[in-house]
Amino acid sequence: MGIGNLLARDRVGKTFLTLLALFAVVVSTLNLLVPEASAFHVSTFTVTVAGKYLCYALLALAVDLVWGYCGILSLGHGAFFALGGYAMGMYMMRQIGERGVYGNALLPDFMVFLNWKELPWYWLGFDHFWFASLMVLLVPGLLACLFGWLAFRSRVTGVYLSIITQALTYAFMLAFFRNEMGFGGNNGLTDFKDILGFNLQKDGTRVAIFLLSALFLGLGYITSRFVVESKMGRVVTAVRDAESRTRFIGYKVEHFKLWIFVFSAVLAGIAGALYVPQVGIINPSEFSPLNSLELVIWVAVGGRGTLYGAVLGAILVNYAKTIFTGILPEVWLFALGGLFVAVTLFMPDGLVGVARRLRLGGVR
Amino acid sequence: MSTVRIHDPVTDENDGVASPELDTAHGPILYLEDVTVSFDGFRALNVLSLYIDDGELRCIIGPNGAGKTTMMDVITGKTRPDAGTVFFGQTIDLLKLDEPSIAQAGIGRKFQKPSVFEQLTVFENLELAMHTDKRVWPTLFARLNSTQRDDIEIVMETIGLTAQRQERAGSLSHGQKQWLEIGMLLMQKPKLLLVDEPVAGMTHQETERTAELLLSLAGKHSVVVVEHDMEFVRSIARKVTVLHEGSVLTEGTMDEVQNHPRVIEVYLGD
Ligand SMILES: Nc1ncnc2c1ncn2[C@@H]1O[C@H](COP(=O)(O)OP(=O)(O)OP(=O)(O)O)[C@@H](O)[C@H]1O
Ligand SMILES: [Mg+2]
Numbered sequence: 194m195g196i197g198n199l200l201a202r203d204r205v206g207k208t209f210l211t212l213l214a215l216f217a218v219v220v221s222t223l224n225l226l227v228p229e230a231s232a233f234h235v236s237t238f239t240v241t242v243a244g245k246y247l248c249y250a251l252l253a254l255a256v257d258l259v260w261g262y263c264g265i266l267s268l269g270h271g272a273f274f275a276l277g278g279y280a281m282g283m284y285m286m287r288q289i290g291e292r293g294v295y296g297n298a299l300l301p302d303f304m305v306f307l308n309w310k311e312l313p314w315y316w317l318g319f320d321h322f323w324f325a326s327l328m329v330l331l332v333p334g335l336l337a338c339l340f341g342w343l344a345f346r347s348r349v350t351g352v353y354l355s356i357i358t359q360a361l362t363y364a365f366m367l368a369f370f371r372n373e374m375g376f377g378g379n380n381g382l383t384d385f386k387d388i389l390g391f392n393l394q395k396d397g398t399r400v401a402i403f404l405l406s407a408l409f410l411g412l413g414y415i416t417s418r419f420v421v422e423s424k425m426g427r428v429v430t431a432v433r434d435a436e437s438r439t440r441f442i443g444y445k446v447e448h449f450k451l452w453i454f455v456f457s458a459v460l461a462g463i464a465g466a467l468y469v470p471q472v473g474i475i476n477p478s479e480f481s482p483l484n485s486l487e488l489v490i491w492v493a494v495g496g497r498g499t500l501y502g503a504v505l506g507a508i509l510v511n512y513a514k515t516i517f518t519g520i521l522p523e524v525w526l527f528a529l530g531g532l533f534v535a536v537t538l539f540m541p542d543g544l545v546g547v548a549r550r551l552r553l554g555g556v557r
Numbered sequence: 558m559s560t561v562r563i564h565d566p567v568t569d570e571n572d573g574v575a576s577p578e579l580d581t582a583h584g585p586i587l588y589l590e591d592v593t594v595s596f597d598g599f600r601a602l603n604v605l606s607l608y609i610d611d612g613e614l615r616c617i618i619g620p621n622g623a624g625k626t627t628m629m630d631v632i633t634g635k636t637r638p639d640a641g642t643v644f645f646g647q648t649i650d651l652l653k654l655d656e657p658s659i660a661q662a663g664i665g666r667k668f669q670k671p672s673v674f675e676q677l678t679v680f681e682n683l684e685l686a687m688h689t690d691k692r693v694w695p696t697l698f699a700r701l702n703s704t705q706r707d708d709i710e711i712v713m714e715t716i717g718l719t720a721q722r723q724e725r726a727g728s729l730s731h732g733q734k735q736w737l738e739i740g741m742l743l744m745q746k747p748k749l750l751l752v753d754e755p756v757a758g759m760t761h762q763e764t765e766r767t768a769e770l771l772l773s774l775a776g777k778h779s780v781v782v783v784e785h786d787m788e789f790v791r792s793i794a795r796k797v798t799v800l801h802e803g804s805v806l807t808e809g810t811m812d813e814v815q816n817h818p819r820v821i822e823v824y825l826g827d
Contacts, residue, residue, distance in 0.1 A: 424699040427681050431674045438672045441633060442745060443660035443691045452693045 199419055206418055209501050210411055216243075217407035221400045237396050241471050242515070244403035246508050248468040251410045253491045253507035254417055254500060255460035260489065261497030262421055263453050264433030266351075269358030270461050271485035272365050273333035277462025278469040278479060279369075280332055282382035283316060284325030285393075285470065289386050302384070303377045313375045322389055329466040330459050337458030338451065345447040345454075350436065359482045366480035381476025388470055399471070406467045410504070413460050417500055420456065429453055490533045496543025505544060579663060579748060580647040581611040586749055586779045587632070592641030594627055594803075601627040602638065603803035609749070614775035616790045617783045618814075619800035620823060625783045626669055628800070629751045633666050634659045645749070661691065665747030669754045669783075671734035675727030679718050679737060682726050683709045686741035708744065715770070716740040731758040739770070750780045756789050768792045799823075 200207045220243055223235040252274050259265040291298035295305040300312060318324040340361060344354055372378035391398040420426055431439045432446050440446050469475045478484075487510075495506020510532070517525045540547055579586075587609040594602040602624045609615055617625055630636035631643060634656040643651040649662055660666075674682050687705060690696075701709075713719045716736040721729065726737055735755060742750055752771070756764040764786070772793055774780055784790050790797065790811065797814045799806040807817050814820055 420697065423697050424684070425693070425697040427677060427685055428696055430676055431685055434674055434676050435672060437635070437656070438668075438674070439685075440656035441635075441660055441666055441668075442686045442741065443657045444685075444696075445655075445657045445692070448693050449696075452697075 196415060199415070199422060202422070203418055205499075205501050206414065209504065210414065213407055213411055217404055221404055224396060224400055237399050240396075240399055240403050244399075244406045244471045245468060246511055247403070247406040247410045248464045248471070249491070249507040249511050250504040251406070251413050251464035251467075252461050252488060253495070253503035254410070254413050255457040255464065256488045257492050257497055257500055257503035258417055258420070258457045258460070259454055260492060261499065261503070262426065262433065263429040263450060264436075265450060265454060266355045266489065267358045267454075267457075268355045268482070268485045268489065269360075269362040270457070270488055271482075272362035272480055273337060273458040273461035274465035274468070274484075275362075275365070275369075275475065275477075275479035276333045276336065277329045277465030278475040279376060279382065279465075280319075280325050280328040280462070281466035281469045282385070282475040283319040283328075283376075284322060285385035285388055286377075286382050287316075287320045288388065289384065292386055293384070301377070301382075303372075303380065304375070307372060309375075316375070326466070329462050333458040333462030333465075334455050337455045341451040341454040342447075345450045348447075359485065362480050362485050363482050366477050366482070369477035369480060377476070379477065381474060382469075383474040383476075385470065385473055393470060393473070402467065402470050406471070409463055409467060413463070414500060414504070417460070420453070421500065425449065425452075487529065490529060490536075492543075493533065493536050494543055496545030499543075499545045502543050502545035509544075578648060579645065582647065584611065585609060586611040586613075586646055587781075588642070588644040589628070589632070590642045592628075592631060592638045592643060594624075594631060594636055594638045600803050602631065605641070605800075605804050607798065607805060609779050609781055612776050612779055614771065614780045614793060614795055615782070616794040616797045616811075617781060617800060618785070618787075618790060618797060619806070623800040624803040625800055626753055627803075629666060629753055629781075629783070632659075632751060633664060657691070660745065660747075663746075663748035664751065665742045665745040665749070666751040667735075667738045667742050667753060667755060669757075671731065671738055671758075673726040673729075673734050673737050673741070676725060678723050678725055679713065679729070680709060680722045682737055683712055683740055683744050686744040688744065688746040712740045712743050715743065717766075732760060732763050735759060736763070739767070748778060750774065750778055752780065752782045754784055755782065756784060756786050764789055765792075 200210070220235055220240055223233055224237060224240050227234045252270065255273075256267065256270050259267050286301045289301065293302040293305075295302055297305045300309060304312070319328070344357065349357065368374055369376050369381075370379055376382065385393055387393055388398065391401070393399075428439065428444055428449055432449060436446055465479075491506040491510045492503045493506070494510055495504065496502030510529075513528075514525060517528060536543060542549070585608040587607075589605055589607040592602050592605045593600060605624070605628065607628070617628075619625055627636060631638050632651060634651065634654060637652070645651050645662060645664065651659055654662065674685065677685070684701065687708065689699070689705070710719070713722055716739060718733060718737060718740065721733070726734065729737060735758060739752075739755065742752070755771070756767050759767065768789060771780055771782060782790075782793065794811045796808065797811050798808045799814055799817075799820050801823050806819055806823065807814060809817070
């Protein structure tokens with residue numbers, strides 16, 4: 194199936210991809226080519242915020258695949274995102290070299306501070322970008338594979354599954370908080386200097402990472418669309434709606450769930466890896482159970498089971514969050530909770546559902 | 558409606574899909590021996606033994622709660638019995654297989670409560686049921702070839718849902734859902750069909766078509782039908798088994814069974 198063929202039936206998706214490409218080109222042009230004095234100049238800060246949103250959108254896409262299509266309500270996807278982020282963060286830590294506060298070329302600052310004498314084995318290889326990139330895919334993927342294999346094989350579903358995914362990310366948070374784990378404890382990994390030799394403070398580097406985020410969001414969307422439009426997409430929908438029935442026509446439900454769960458975790462890991470160089474820090478709070486709950490709200494607000502709804506929800510809710518936390522930070526969590534209740538009660542299909550209903554009404 | 562066009566799952570078996578070797582050289586296709594299932598001490602199946610011959614059309618009747626559905630649950634892997642053996646042909650031990658493996662071995666089931674995939678269209682429901690490689694990667698890259706398309710078309714015609722092909726299964730009437738489920742059963746090309754109350758909620762005409770369809774399947778396939786509608790059973794039955802309190806009360810032709818004193822007692826008594 195060619196890409197054109199694939200998107201021929203996905204009009205909204207085509208519009209989204211076109212807008213995404215346009216947005217990426219316009220934002221980077223306005224940053225790099227328009228002088229700072231001009232009213233049209235887009236600040237590097239804005240570029241980075243936009244890039245962050247794109248990473249969130251990719252993460253939301255991952256959640257929609259498992260929840261919207263396969264009915265697996267994962268409340269732990271933040272963990273895969275954070276692991277992807279840590280893998281990239283470790284690479285950037287190694288890039289600092291002797292430019293750290295302690296000037297130690299062999300060890301990151303926090304290890305020197307802990308009086309460690311040598312690099313733990315699990316940091317080996319992270320000097321290389323290719324290795325770190327591989328880990329960005331492998332670590333979330335393998336964790337999802339192990340976790341999913343255990344959970345799906347014992348046929349844990351519904352609320353129970355959601356609760357253990359929360360527990361999973363919570364356990365990671367606690368573990369990463371510990372200094373002895375060797376991931377920088379409380380403070381996490383930060384003070385990054387450059388990536389592949391490019392200075393992270395430079396506009397050009399920032400724009401490049403922003404563009405990569407847009408590219409991966411686009412690719413993530415197309416691959417996910419391919420998956421949900423394939424026969425596998427129909428099988429996982431069947432699993433969502435009538436799991437045991439799907440078994441009786443000969444599908445090994447566990448294998449399908451596992452596949453889509455792992456695929457989704459890898460997408461989340463990529464999102465995390467693109468996110469960390471843009472925000473400049475990764476710490477254990479990214480594993481916070483609350484983060485994973487938020488993702489689900491993004492998808493619910495946008496409209497699950499549509500892919501583009503997840504993207505829309507991620508961008509809108511995060512935009513609202515940026516505005517809100519600027520004005521009334523203490524109210525944000527209540528607003529988010531209220532939003533979730535309102536969406537669940539009044540727009541079960543999210544904004545996409547509302548838009549569809551309006552269009553149907555308009556046609557009639 | 559015109560006469561039923563029959564999809565012939567046996568003659569177009571050459572779709573390159575391997576399933577475990579079914580050996581029926583020595584008669585029966587299905588053996589249930591001394592099968593017992595208890596739910597909290599209550600015996601839904603009580604040392605039940607039953608044999609279905611290759612190509613046979615068997616009707617199973619019995620009062621509510623006799624264990625008919627539980628028997629199908631055991632055969633298809635939904636319920637594990639406390640004791641007993643269940644073999645498909647000479648060699649396939651069904652108690653060692655999970656639900657999808659049993660389905661792939663060639664046992665198809667229509668549920669008592671119509672169960673189709675409501676969010677998918679009629680066409681998609683049939684596509685999913687289709688006998689093919691159902692592992693993950695082949696499913697991800699699966700494309701329908703023309704033979705498979707034709708198969709789906711023929712089955713849609715057989716079940717009278719060609720016009721509804723793009724409709725969501727959830728929007729079909731009760732009777733149409735029953736038919737769709739029968740269609741899904743045909744798409745699986747099973748060697749043994751277990752059909753639980755196929756005509757519940759069907760009109761008289763639909764019931765007749767169902768009878769015609771099941772009769773045409775027998776011979777090439779083995780079919781086990783559970784039904785309460787006695788007129789329907791009479792119209793298709795060759796051999797009837799009466800279940801009562803989890804075991805076989807008697808077996809025979811419809812007339813023999815209906816005149817059996819214990820059967821009369823069970824149905825009229827209590
Ligand atoms: N999962 C279960 N847990 C407890 N009891 C069960 C369960 N499944 C079935 N039973 C009981 O086992 C007995 C047999 O049930 P079964 O559904 O097999 O009967 P049936 O012959 O199909 O009846 P009907 O004609 O009403 O469909 C019933 O008394 C039922 O209540
Ligand atoms: Mg029953």
